[in-house]
Amino acid sequence: MLSDIDFTIESGEITAIVGLSGGEKTTTFSLLERYYQPTKGSITLGNTPINTFSLHSWRGHIGNVDQESALISGTIRDKICYEIATKVEDTELERVVKTA
Structure with missing residues (x-):
């Protein structure tokens, strides 16, 4: 059970969530991804609760x-x-595949 957790991720940084098996990494990431809401406390971006952002926009980052x-x-x-929001034309897809 995850409890009493407090951390800050600095803007523009890449952050890894690592640890031993059973260390609540999946729970932490699931909360950050908004698969479910915390039962106590809050998760914020600055002073703004993350649940005020659209889910699509939030997960896109x-x-x-x-x-x-x-x-x-x-x-x-x-x-x-x-996860591409716009229609991808066949010619564009072929170009990308050939480039890859």
Whole structure:
């Protein structure tokens, strides 16, 4: 159970959440990603509670490198275009694939 946690992540910095198995890393990240809300206290960006930002916008600023690769169902196009909000034309997708 995660309790009495307090930390600051400085603006413009890359921060890793690391620790031993069972150390509440997943719980911490799930709270930061807003998969659920804290039962006590708050998470803020400056003085602004993070739940005032749209979920899409908030998660768009967070990256996650997991220890295990999750497989995403769908086509190769789906995987390449994952989380892209605009329609990707076939010619643009082909250019990106060739470049990669």
